[in-house]
Amino acid sequence: MTSDLEKRFGFLIADVGRLYGKRYDDLAKSSLELTRAQCRTIAYLSHYGDMNQARLAERLEVAPISAGRLLERLEENGWVARTANPDDRRELQVSLTPKAESVLTAARHVGDEVQTEALAGFTPEEAEQFSQMLQRVRANLGPLVER
Known part of the structure; x- marks a missing residue:
């Protein structure tokens, strides 16, 4: 095993994720x-x-209070609606509004632009192979982490 951070798999994955996310954030x-x-x-x-709001917080990997603040801003700007669950009024169900549905294509275009920048210099075959490799890594780790 190498001790050089620039060659450590975990470090590279985390750093690429950070850089990719920052670039997406800037463009979005x-x-x-x-x-x-x-x-x-x-x-x-x-x-x-x-x-429900709790399940969404889990998916986003954030604390429920953070998800609540995020959803508050989204709701204030008309992107989502939160309504009481008819089966459990203590629970809020989150749904998209038509305004949010209309922005999905534009958000995907931002993702496509970041992907194009990130994979500059890769052949189409290399990009596909890289994607398949990452999918395999996710498949290997998913069952171990999501127990």
Whole structure:
């Protein structure tokens, strides 16, 4: 095992994730007037459907109080709606508004732009192989972490 941080797998993954996220955040703020966290929230709700606030916090890997503040801002700006769960009025269900649905394509374009920048110099075959490798790493670690 190498002690050189520049070659350590975990360090590289974390650093690439940080840089990728910062670049996405910069582009999203300037073109969508949304933060990366807000875009992630909208994307998760689009992908997984309506869910309660606690489950969304788990998906986002943030504390419930942080998710609450994030959802407050999204709701104030008309991106999401929070309604009482008819089966449990203590629980809030979060859903996307039509305004949020309309921004999803633009948010995906921002992601595509960051991906193009990140993979500059890769051949299409290398980019596909890299994606497949990362999917395998996720498949290897997912069951171990999500017990």
